[in-house]
Structure formats: C-alpha cells, structure tokens
Amino acid sequence: MKFRKLCNVGMSFLTKPYYRTRVLIKSGYYDSLSDEDFLKKIFPKYMGYPLDLENPKTFSEKLQWLKVNFRDPIQTVMVDKHEAKHLIAQRVGNQYIIPTISVWNSVDDIDLDRLPNQFVLKCTHDSGGIVICKDKSTLDWEAAKAKLRTFLKRDYSRIAREWPYKNVPRRIIGEEYLSELGSNDILDYKMYCFHGEPKLTVVCSNRFSKTGTRMNFYDIDWNPMGIHFGHYPPLPTEFPKPDTYGEMQQVAMELSKGCPFLRVDFYEIKGHLFIGELTFFPGAGFERFRPMSKDYELGEWLHLENVHRG
Incomplete structure (x- = not known):
C-alpha cells in the first residue's frame, strides 16, 4: 500500500504541473527568489498567463501587486487569529467573535485536562494548522500535538509570499467548539x-x-x-x-x-x-x-x- 501511494505521488509530481508547483514551493525550492521574482515565476504556472506587475489588469494580477507594494502593519493584526479578535471587537463588537478558551506560546503549554470535552485548536499564524476535538475520549492527543508542532514551524508567508503573515507570533489559540461549524x-x-x-x-x-x-x-x-x-x-x-x-x-x-x-x-x-x-x-x-x-x-x-x- 505504501509503495502504491508513493508511486501515485511520484506520478502526480511528474504529470501534474499544479501539484508539482505546490510540492516545490513547500520544499523551499524557490526560497532564494525575491517576492517579485517568485510571483512572476509561479503565477503563470497556476494562472496560465504571465504576470504583469507594471500594468496589472486582472483581479488576480492586482492581488500580486498588493503583495509586493502594499504593506500596512494593520494587516498583520488582521490575519492573526488571536489579535484579529481584539480588532473586530473594537470595530464592530465582540458578539461576532467565536469565544476563546486560551492562547498558548507552545504546544507543551497546553493542559489537555483543563480543556472542555469539545474544542478547537488553531495556529494563529497560518491556514490549515487546526485540530478539531468533538470528544476528548477519542482524541489522539499525541498526533494532534505533532500536527500543531509541524504547522508552528511553517513560515506561512513564504508559501505564496503573503507578507501579512510574516510577523504574526506563532501561537496556538483554543476556541469553543460550535457543533454547527462541523x-x-x-x-x-x-x-x-x-x-x-x-x-x-x-x-x-x-x-x-x-x-x-x-x-x-x-x-x-x-x-x-x-x-x-x-x-x-x-x-x-x-x-x-x-x-x-x-x-x-x-x-x-x-x-x-x-x-x-x-x-x-x-x-x-x-x-x-x-x-x-x-x-x-x-x-x-x-x-x-x-x-x-x-x-x-x-x-x-x-x-x-x-x-x-x-
């Protein structure tokens, strides 16, 4: 089974440009490139047409232009899954916020015994670093911690050169589990x-x-x-x-x-x-x-x- 899976991964890498590009990005293959050079190289692979940063016309091109040219510190606050809640509360009210249980700087700081039976854990600095627990008695806590540690090591800003994520503190936020969201x-x-x-x-x-x-x-x-x-x-x-x-x-x-x-x-x-x-x-x-x-x-x-x- 492992050999078959490995073969499938290899074939996808060889035959699917979209998949191959994602693998190379995550492996750090393009890390030495400047943001502008990276985007000019990667954009056509995904979008099928060259990126014009001098005279962008499409929405997709203009988003790339913003990555390179617009860097407001408030963006870092707004993408931080913890700090964004304070900003939202100040601007529109805390009634729109999913309740927070706690925030930790390290996976080792989390005391599972003190968490409710249902909860959600998220890395504050990225997308995808999430653990959903619907029942603590069935949770593989060691696997959950391993996943969170992996995502905490990841510099999410480098994957697609999304600058706002660069300086977000790498923490874990615990939130109440809203069953409807599952x-x-x-x-x-x-x-x-x-x-x-x-x-x-x-x-x-x-x-x-x-x-x-x-x-x-x-x-x-x-x-x-x-x-x-x-x-x-x-x-x-x-x-x-x-x-x-x-x-x-x-x-x-x-x-x-x-x-x-x-x-x-x-x-x-x-x-x-x-x-x-x-x-x-x-x-x-x-x-x-x-x-x-x-x-x-x-x-x-x-x-x-x-x-x-x-």
Missing part, C-alpha cells in the same frame, strides 16, 4: 470588499462532503455571477439571500475601511453571525476565474492608483 449543511459567506465597499459574496457549501467545497458567487444585489473559481465549481442550485445579509454588509464595510481589498468571512448560526477570518488574498490570487472575463471585471473594482505603496 456540519456539512453550514454555509460560509465570504464577502469581497473593495476600498471599503462590499461588492460580492461567495457562498461556500459542501465543505465536508466527498465531492468537495462548492462556491457560488453573487453580486451585491444577490444576482448569480456565473463564476467558476479554481477547483471549486458552483452548485447548479442557487442559494437564497440570508436574512442577515444587510448586517453582513455593514460589518464588512466597517472592517474593510482603509483596505484596498479585504475578504470578510461569516457563518450564520441560528440567526447569529460569527466572523471566521479576514483575508487579503483569496486563494493567494492563484485560483483561475472561469470565464476569465470575470477576473478582469473584479480587477476593475480594485484601483491601485489610489493605493499608497509601502
């Missing part, structure tokens, strides 16, 4: 804001299904936009506008003030909104839009001439 029925509403103005919402569904996550795009008036984003095709059935849509817009508008672009993620649970995360580069700007005209359409909403470099 359901395949839960919807994730991702609101794209351009210069402080919400312009579209992505409804993510089927997050835990065998068929994989689906993404349906809606404009500000909740009209379907017909976008196929990366590896996340839309469902053929459409979703109704949530009752809390107006509240989402107001919260997203407040949080995105001063940001050329910000994605604000919401969960709606029993009529109550929780903020999942704040993101500056959806899919790292490496996910293809189909039709490609939509990449240009979104690009027209992002006005780089108004962005202060630094």
Whole structure:
C-alpha cells in the first residue's frame, strides 16, 4: 500500500504541473527568489498567463501587486487569529467573535485536562494548522500535538509570499467548539470588499462532503455571477439571500475601511453571525476565474492608483 501511494505521488509530481508547483514551493525550492521574482515565476504556472506587475489588469494580477507594494502593519493584526479578535471587537463588537478558551506560546503549554470535552485548536499564524476535538475520549492527543508542532514551524508567508503573515507570533489559540461549524449543511459567506465597499459574496457549501467545497458567487444585489473559481465549481442550485445579509454588509464595510481589498468571512448560526477570518488574498490570487472575463471585471473594482505603496 505504501509503495502504491508513493508511486501515485511520484506520478502526480511528474504529470501534474499544479501539484508539482505546490510540492516545490513547500520544499523551499524557490526560497532564494525575491517576492517579485517568485510571483512572476509561479503565477503563470497556476494562472496560465504571465504576470504583469507594471500594468496589472486582472483581479488576480492586482492581488500580486498588493503583495509586493502594499504593506500596512494593520494587516498583520488582521490575519492573526488571536489579535484579529481584539480588532473586530473594537470595530464592530465582540458578539461576532467565536469565544476563546486560551492562547498558548507552545504546544507543551497546553493542559489537555483543563480543556472542555469539545474544542478547537488553531495556529494563529497560518491556514490549515487546526485540530478539531468533538470528544476528548477519542482524541489522539499525541498526533494532534505533532500536527500543531509541524504547522508552528511553517513560515506561512513564504508559501505564496503573503507578507501579512510574516510577523504574526506563532501561537496556538483554543476556541469553543460550535457543533454547527462541523456540519456539512453550514454555509460560509465570504464577502469581497473593495476600498471599503462590499461588492460580492461567495457562498461556500459542501465543505465536508466527498465531492468537495462548492462556491457560488453573487453580486451585491444577490444576482448569480456565473463564476467558476479554481477547483471549486458552483452548485447548479442557487442559494437564497440570508436574512442577515444587510448586517453582513455593514460589518464588512466597517472592517474593510482603509483596505484596498479585504475578504470578510461569516457563518450564520441560528440567526447569529460569527466572523471566521479576514483575508487579503483569496486563494493567494492563484485560483483561475472561469470565464476569465470575470477576473478582469473584479480587477476593475480594485484601483491601485489610489493605493499608497509601502
């Protein structure tokens, strides 16, 4: 079985450029390149067209431009899974925050006996470093600690040169487990804001299904936009506008003030909104839009001439 798995991995590396690129990035193969050189080399491998940083037109190109040219210290706060909660509470209120159990600087500082039976552990500086415990009696604690240690070592900012993550302290945050978030029925509403103005919402569904996550795009008036984003095709059935849509817009508008672009993620649970995360580069700007005209359409909403470099 191990030999077959190894063969499959080898074949994927040889025959799938997308997979090969991801492996090389994670291995550190491109670490010696500057951010600009890295993005110019990697962008075409994912997107199928060269990156023009001098005169970017598409939304995806402009996200790469922002990686290189826009560096505001507040971005580091906003992507830090712990510090972002303080910012959110200050700007829109703590009712939108998933309750925190504790924060630790090291895996060894976590006392499992003092945690509730259900909880979630996340690395504060990256994406993917997460442990979900639904029942402590069935949790493989040693495996969980090993996973967290692995992710704590990872410099997430290097994977796609997303500068905001570079200086985030590497810690573990414990959160209350909300059972609804583990359901395949839960919807994730991702609101794209351009210069402080919400312009579209992505409804993510089927997050835990065998068929994989689906993404349906809606404009500000909740009209379907017909976008196929990366590896996340839309469902053929459409979703109704949530009752809390107006509240989402107001919260997203407040949080995105001063940001050329910000994605604000919401969960709606029993009529109550929780903020999942704040993101500056959806899919790292490496996910293809189909039709490609939509990449240009979104690009027209992002006005780089108004962005202060630094």
